Amino acid sequence: xxxxxxxxxxxxxxxxxDRLLLPVWVVxxxxxxxxxASAITSVYAxxxxxxALGAMISGNPAMRALTGPVFDPTSVGGLIAWRATTIAxxxxxxxxxLLVTRHTRAEEESGRAELIGAGAVGRHALPAxxxxxxxxxxxxxxxLIGLGLSAQGLPAAGSLALGLAIAGVGWVFTGLSVLAxxxxxxxxxxxxxACSALALCFLVRxxxxxxxxxxxxxxxxxxWAQRLRPFAGERWWVPALIAVAGLLLLGAxxxxxxxxxxxxxxxxxxxxxxNAAHSLRSPLALxxxxxxxxxxxxxxxxxxxxxxxGTLAESMRxxxxxxxRIAELISMVGGGxxxxxxxxxxxxxxxxxxxxxxxxxxxxxxxxEEAAARAEPVLSTAVPRWRWLAGHxxxxxxxxxxxxxxxxxxxxxxxxxxxxxPLTEAVRILGAALVQVPAVWVLAGLAVLLFxxxxxxxxxxxxxxxxxxxxxxxxxxLQIDERVRAISPYFxxxxxxxxxxxxxxxxWLAGVAALLALAGIAAFGRRDLSGD
Amino acid sequence: xxxxxAILISGLTKRFGAVxxxxxxxxxxxxxxxxxxxxxxxxGKTTTLRVLLGLLRADAGHAELLGGDxxxxxxxxxxxxxxxxxxxxxxxxxxxxxxxxxxxxxxxxLDPRRRAMLLERxxxxxxxxxxTYSKGNRQKVALIAALASDVELxxxxxxxxxxxxxxxxxxxxxVNEERRNGRTVLLSSHILSEVEALCDRVTIIRDGRAVExxxxxxxxHLTRTSISAExxxxxxxxxxxxxxxxxxxxxxxEADADRLQDVLRTLVGCGVRGLTCRPxxxxxxxxxxxQVMAS
Numbered sequence: 107x108x109x110x111x112x113x114x115x116x117x118x119x120x121x122x123x124d125r126l127l128l129p130v131w132v133v134x135x136x137x138x139x140x141x142x143a144s145a146i147t148s149v150y151a152x153x154x155x156x157x158a159l160g161a162m163i164s165g166n167p168a169m170r171a172l173t174g175p176v177f178d179p180t181s182v183g184g185l186i187a188w189r190a191t192t193i194a195x196x197x198x199x200x201x202x203x204l205l206v207t208r209h210t211r212a213e214e215e216s217g218r219a220e221l222i223g224a225g226a227v228g229r230h231a232l233p234a235x236x237x238x239x240x241x242x243x244x245x246x247x248x249x250l251i252g253l254g255l256s257a258q259g260l261p262a263a264g265s266l267a268l269g270l271a272i273a274g275v276g277w278v279f280t281g282l283s284v285l286a287x288x289x290x291x292x293x294x295x296x297x298x299x300a301c302s303a304l305a306l307c308f309l310v311r312x313x314x315x316x317x318x319x320x321x322x323x324x325x326x327x328x329x330w331a332q333r334l335r336p337f338a339g340e341r342w343w344v345p346a347l348i349a350v351a352g353l354l355l356l357g358a359x360x361x362x363x364x365x366x367x368x369x370x371x372x373x374x375x376x377x378x379x380x381n382a383a384h385s386l387r388s389p390l391a392l393x394x395x396x397x398x399x400x401x402x403x404x405x406x407x408x409x410x411x412x413x414x415x416g417t418l419a420e421s422m423r424x425x426x427x428x429x430x431r432i433a434e435l436i437s438m439v440g441g442g443x444x445x446x447x448x449x450x451x452x453x454x455x456x457x458x459x460x461x462x463x464x465x466x467x468x469x470x471x472x473x474x475e476e477a478a479a480r481a482e483p484v485l486s487t488a489v490p491r492w493r494w495l496a497g498h499x500x501x502x503x504x505x506x507x508x509x510x511x512x513x514x515x516x517x518x519x520x521x522x523x524x525x526x527x528p529l530t531e532a533v534r535i536l537g538a539a540l541v542q543v544p545a546v547w548v549l550a551g552l553a554v555l556l557f558x559x560x561x562x563x564x565x566x567x568x569x570x571x572x573x574x575x576x577x578x579x580x581x582x583x584l585q586i587d588e589r590v591r592a593i594s595p596y597f598x599x600x601x602x603x604x605x606x607x608x609x610x611x612x613x614w615l616a617g618v619a620a621l622l623a624l625a626g627i628a629a630f631g632r633r634d635l636s637g638d
Numbered sequence: 639x640x641x642x643x644a645i646l647i648s649g650l651t652k653r654f655g656a657v658x659x660x661x662x663x664x665x666x667x668x669x670x671x672x673x674x675x676x677x678x679x680x681x682g683k684t685t686t687l688r689v690l691l692g693l694l695r696a697d698a699g700h701a702e703l704l705g706g707d708x709x710x711x712x713x714x715x716x717x718x719x720x721x722x723x724x725x726x727x728x729x730x731x732x733x734x735x736x737x738x739x740x741x742x743x744x745x746x747x748l749d750p751r752r753r754a755m756l757l758e759r760x761x762x763x764x765x766x767x768x769x770t771y772s773k774g775n776r777q778k779v780a781l782i783a784a785l786a787s788d789v790e791l792x793x794x795x796x797x798x799x800x801x802x803x804x805x806x807x808x809x810x811x812x813v814n815e816e817r818r819n820g821r822t823v824l825l826s827s828h829i830l831s832e833v834e835a836l837c838d839r840v841t842i843i844r845d846g847r848a849v850e851x852x853x854x855x856x857x858x859h860l861t862r863t864s865i866s867a868e869x870x871x872x873x874x875x876x877x878x879x880x881x882x883x884x885x886x887x888x889x890x891x892e893a894d895a896d897r898l899q900d901v902l903r904t905l906v907g908c909g910v911r912g913l914t915c916r917p918x919x920x921x922x923x924x925x926x927x928x929q930v931m932a933s
Contacts, residue, residue, distance in 0.1 A: 215769075291769060292730060377765040378733025386736060387743040395732060479727045483780070486691050486721040487744035490713050635693040 112227035116235035120209050128243050131201040135194055135272070136250035138576060142190045143258050145584045147182050156185060163188070167421060168449035171316035172456065174323075174332045183264045183337025186255070193579060194272045195331045196308065197572075198247055199279035202240045203300040206283040209236035212293035214369050223368055230360060233284050237356065240280040248273030264337030271331035274348035278327040279304060281355025288362040291371040294474075298400065302407060305460070309411055316418050327351065389489050393497030396475075397468060401505045404464050405512050408457065412513035415453040416520030416535070419446050447604030450517065450535055457513045458542030458596060459575050461506045462549045466567050469502035469553035473564045477637055485635065492627050495554065499623060502550035507543045514539025538602040544615035545595035549574075551622030558629030561636055642705050644669045644791050644822040645690065650699035652685055652846075659685040661846035662699065667824055667839075669790075672817050674837030675826040676924065682846040683826040684724055687795050690824075691721055704791060717746045720784035724795035724826070726776040728768030734779045735764030741783040753786040759808050773800040785812055792816060792823045798832060810836055830921045842924065850923070857923055862892040864916045865901070870909030876901065887911075 121128075150156045160179020163169050173192050178184030210233050213219040219232055228234075252269030256262045279300065286299040307326040314322030314329060323329035327348070334344040366372060385391055472495055475481045484494055514536035522531030553567040560566075574594040581591040591597050595618070598611040645667035652660040660682045667673040677683050688694045690703050692712030701708050706715045728737050735757075742748030757764055760778045771779065777800045784792060798806050813836050816823055827833050833840060840857060842850040850857055862880060867889055876882060876889075878897030883890045893901045905913070 375767055375770050378736060378767055380733070380735040380764040382736040382739030382743075386740050389744070392729075392740060396729065399731075479723070479725065480729060482688075482693060482723055483721070483726075483741055483783075484744060485693060485712075486716060486723075487741060488713050488717040488746055489744050632695075634695055635688070 109228040109230045110234050111231060112222075112225065113231045113234045113238070116222070116227070116231050117238050120235050120239045123209075124205065124239070128201075128205070128239075131197075132243055132246045132250060134572075135197050135201070135247050136254055138197070138580070139186075139190045139194050139251045139268070139272075140254040140258070141584055142193075142580060143186045143255055143260065145580075146185050146189060147258065149583070149585070150182060150185055153180060156180060156182070159185065166445075166448075167316040167318075167418065168445075168452040170318075171312040171415075171418070171449075172452060174311065174315050174329075175318075177332075177335050178338035181337055183255075183260050186260070187264070187268055187332070187336040187338065189580075189583065191268065191271060191332050191336075192308075192311075192328060193576075194247075194251065195275040195328055196304065198244060198272050198276035199304050200301075201247075202244060202276045202280040203283040203297060203304065205240050205243065206233075206236045206280055207287055207293050207297045207300065209239070210284065211287035211290070211296040215291065215293050217369075219368060230363065233287070233359065233363065237280055237284060241277060244273040244276030244280065247276065261337065263340055267334055267336035267340040267342075270345050271334045271336060274334070274345055274352075275327055275331045277352040278348060278355070281352040281359070284359040285355050285362070288359050288366065289372050291369070291375070294400075298403060302403065305407060305411075309414055313414050313418060317421060389484060389494045389497040390500065392484070393471075393501055396471060397498075397501040397505065400464075400468070401501065401508070404505070404509050408461070408509040408513040409516045411457065412516030412539075413520045415450070415513075416517035416522075417524075419449050419517070419521045420524045446521075447602075450521075450538060450603050451601045451605065453517070454510075454514065454535075454539050454542060455578070455596065455599070457510060457539065458545060458599070459571070459578065461510050461513075461542065462546050462571050462574070462596075464509060465502045465506040465546045465550040466553050466571055468505055469499060469550045470557065470564050470567060471501075472498040472554075473557050473561060476561065476635060479637060481635060491631050495557075495627055495630055499550065499554055499627075502553070503547055506546045506550065507540065510539045510542050510546070511536055534603060541599055541602050541607075541612065542596075544612045544619065545599055547619035548595040548615055548622065551619035551626070554626030555622045555629070556626070558626035558631075558633070561633070642669070643667060643702075644704055645673075645824060646700070646702040647686070647690075648700045650686070650689065650701055651697045652682075652689060652694060653697050659846055660689070660696070660699075663843065663846060664848045664851070665841055666851075667822060669822050670817075670820050671838040672813060672823040672825060672836055674833035674840040675824055675843065676828065676830070676833055676840055677826075677843035678828055681843045683843060684795055685846075686843070687721070687793050687824070687826060690793060691716070718789055719791040719793060720745065720787050720789045721793045722777075722780045722784045722795060722797045724797075724799065726773075726780040728771065728776055728779060730767065730769035732768050733765055734762060734768065734771060734775070737768060737779055738764065738783045738786070741780075742787050745787055745789070748783070748787040753782065756782045756786055756812075759812075760805060774802065774805065777801060778805070781809065781812075785816070790821060792821060794823065795826045796828070797825070798827070798829065806832070830919070830924060834919070858895075858917050862894055862918060863898060864890075864892050864918070866890045866912075866914045867905055867910055868912035869905065870911065873904055873908050876904055 150159060156179050160176045163176050173189060176184060176188040213232060222232060248269035251272055252265045255265035255268060282303055283296070283300040286296045289299060290296050307328050311323050311326035311329040314320065314325070324333065330344055330348055333341065335341050362372060386395065481494065485491060515532050518532035518535030519528050521535065522528035525531065549567065549571060552570055553564065556564045556567055574596055577586065577591050577594045578596050595615050598615060600607050600611065643666050645665060647663055647665040650660050650663040651658065663682065663686060665686065675683055675686070685694065689696050689701055690708050692708045695709055703715050704718055708715060728734070732740070738753065760782060762775060762778045762782065777797065781797055798809055801809060810832070813823055813825070825833065825837060834854065839853050840851070841848050868887055869889060870887070872884055872887065872889060876891065878893050878901045879891035881892050
């Protein structure tokens with residue numbers, strides 16, 4: 107077992123470095139599930155209400171795509187499991203991915219792994235330590251969820267099952283991100299691969315659940331978590347499936363790790379041109395080189411997601427013809443004119459917050475560059491600070507508009523191919539997708555403001571994004587005051603297609619975004635450059 | 639040579655929280671000279687350069703660069719200077735050649751002939767990606783980007799750290815060429831032999847303050863010459879000698895510059911059979927200042 111020598115010490119190093127971050131993640135995820143549970147317990151105390159909600163969800167594919175099916179609408183627990191599983195599982199998966207990459211590939215990229223590898227430390231000790239700590243965090247999250255739910259008086263078996271389901275998703279993505287860390291030399295790319303896998307899992311489950319095809323939903327670990335059926339006749343063999351899947355991923359990573367050198371990926375580095383292209387002569391051109399890979403990947407991902415949504419949209423109509431009672435219920439709750447439009451509005455809203463993630467990471471690329479001391483050589487030339495920062499900001503702003511436009515276009519096109527009006531629909535849904543853009547820009551503006559004024563605290567932008575997502579997804583359910591929910595820029599967006607369009611909030615949001623960004627640029631012009 | 643100095647710093651202070659990185663620094667670099675900026679790790683050399691580049695804002699004092707204000711006129715001044723950071727990080731996905739071209743163009747252009755010549759002299763493969771270069775090769779990328787452009791001032795922060803002796807020699811040749819072309823160089827270093835070989839004038843910095851500044855000759859004048867002599871008879875007393883060691887007819891001691899005359903006069907009276915005088919090395923100068931600090 108010399109390959110694992112020193113793992114114990116490295117576990118302590120990981121825990122020391124993340125002693126603040128990990129507890130915040132664990133408690134935040136546990137807190138979200140607890141809040142959902144207490145809200146559902148109080149709002150849906152009446153069994154008739156629960157049944158009505160259950161029927162509404164079963165009849166609404168847009169809703170099922172977002173959160174999955176309800177397995178038992180008669181019990182409070184069944185509704186909690188329906189509402190909490192996906193959101194908690196996605197957050198736990200993100201926690202695991204970021205943690206594993208930070209302590210494996212990022213360590214190799216920075217060269218710190220070399221310092222450790224030269225010690226009496228085995229080949230697999232570094233990933234093993236990251237996996238152990240991630241598992242610990244996943245188990246703590248699951249335990250906190252289980253204890254929190256049973257403390258609210260819910261059945262112990264179901265509480266435990268939900269905790270296990272969430273921890274299980276974390277476990278699978280722990281394995282997946284270790285695998286991703288073997289493939290590429292850059293921590294950024296490793297994170298991107300693992301997060302794309304998570305997005306794909308979400309999309310597969312969403313498609314399966316919306317179209318009501320069980321076999322498709324079973325292809326996704328997020329589908330497994332729901333199909334453990336907490337509070338709805340638990341299937342206790344599902345955790346075994348999850349455990350095996352994680353172990354297989356870890357085994358595959360181990361095999362890959364033995365075939366590569368420290369610091370290297372699976373692909374040999376290619377050489378580049380001896381001279382720069384004529385166009386590589388401005389901060390914007392440099393930003394293009396740094397952002398183009400990520401932008402391309404996001405564009406492809408969003409195009410695929412849009413195409414999936416577009417393909418599903420027409421099936422909404424079938425439900426109306428099948429079941430007039432459900433159609434009536436939905437038009438009452440949904441607020442959109444047609445089911446198809448409600449579906450598009452819901453899914454485009456989801457794309458909007460995910461595009462917010464793109465905008466934040468693109469805007470914060472400026473901080474990555476500064477912390478890695480790569481801003482210094484550029485700013486020591488005849489480049490004003492604002493132009494350098496504007497290069498990165500341009501990708502946050504235009505890039506997010508591009509990926510949303512592509513989503514809308516792909517969704518409208520695939521939908522239109524079925525209804526016979528591909529171009530009309532493509533343009534219509536593209537327009538609806540662009541409505542999300544000003545809210546996304548507010549996040550980019552916030553990122554630039556923090557970068558300019560409080561560069562060590564830029565991670566708060568991510569916290570803001572998560573807060574906006576939670577307010578949007580759970581604000582209504584948790585009966586949070588409208589004035590609080592209004593801090594999220596997404597709260598102000600008109601519900602289109604289908605709802606009433608108004609340009610006023612969009613202009614306001616764009617104005618706020620511009621003010622934030624300008625304040626950030628001004629602050630950056632006045633401060634010292636700083637490293638980590 | 640024009641009269642205004644290339645760099646004029648007086649009373650410069652920079653704090654990072656409770657730490658005073660620069661504490662009333664004085665530094666004058668005349669146009670056309672190669673100026674050594676000596677000090678151990680953490681003395682404030684890099685902070686000084688970063689203030690001169692307008693990357694950091696000084697808390698107090700005056701700094702002038704090529705007649706301009708390094709903070710306010712940063713962009714204009716940067717067209718006229720090139721900088722080599724002490725710890726070069728490159729973009730992982732850009733090749734070395736692309737990085738050289740990009741940095742050169744952002745400054746306002748670089749001479750393709752000089753670029754080709756420097757690539758050859760430094761034996762750098764420009765097609766490798768940034769993340770695959772060793773420390774020394776990353777250093778070469780930054781050096782070539784700086785040396786290939788037509789600028790008045792070069793700010794070099796420990797530029798030979800990571801270079802092998804062969805490349806160090808190439809670097810010295812390049813700096814000497816720059817001097818012949820009338821360029822000003824501020825060379826931060828803690829490698830004394832390098833400063834001794836290259837620099838016209840030297841400033842020694844300790845704890846953010848200049849403790850010594852002048853030509854090497856002037857600095858040597860301030861310190862002691864070390865003398866070994868073989869004498870017919872050893873004098874009972876040798877006024878002006880420090881650390882006197884007598885070994886039979888051999889004596890060894892150090893003498894202050896202003897007492898050399900007296901000491902030699904005494905020696906002549908003792909029948910000198912052999913005499914070795916060695917001027918103080920920069921290392922001795924340097925150690926003198928830093929041992930004071932340590933004690």
